[in-house]
Amino acid sequence: DPLRSCGFSAGKIATIQGIAQAALDGVVPDYATALAMDDEALIERLITLRGVGRWTVEMLLIYSLERPDILPADDFGVREGYRRLKGLEVQPTRKQMVEIGVAWRPYRTVASWYLWRMTGK
Incomplete structure (x- = not known):
């Protein structure tokens, strides 16, 4: 009820609760462990969670873990x-974007920032 009163849908609440439980179960690594993990290994681990896709993990890698590539x-x-x-x-x-x-390796994050700026966002 408290989360619903904040405007979260039932689906978002299930996702938040699932991520919290996965953190307790050790599926979601703590910050230090995540920092030490390979990008793809972290992506593969976290996309197993309900409501978490590759893009979500990539944003985590860019903005929370400050990965440059x-x-x-x-x-x-x-x-x-x-x-x-x-x-x-x-x-x-x-596929073309990946190619x-x-x-731009090893600074694809920087390239992404510039490409986002091209859209005025």
């Missing part, structure tokens, strides 16, 4: 920013 290739803003930067008719696909981003 994350390219959220599914992100609309990243793909739209690239489309605008290059004057393309259509956005690149996820394009190889050249």
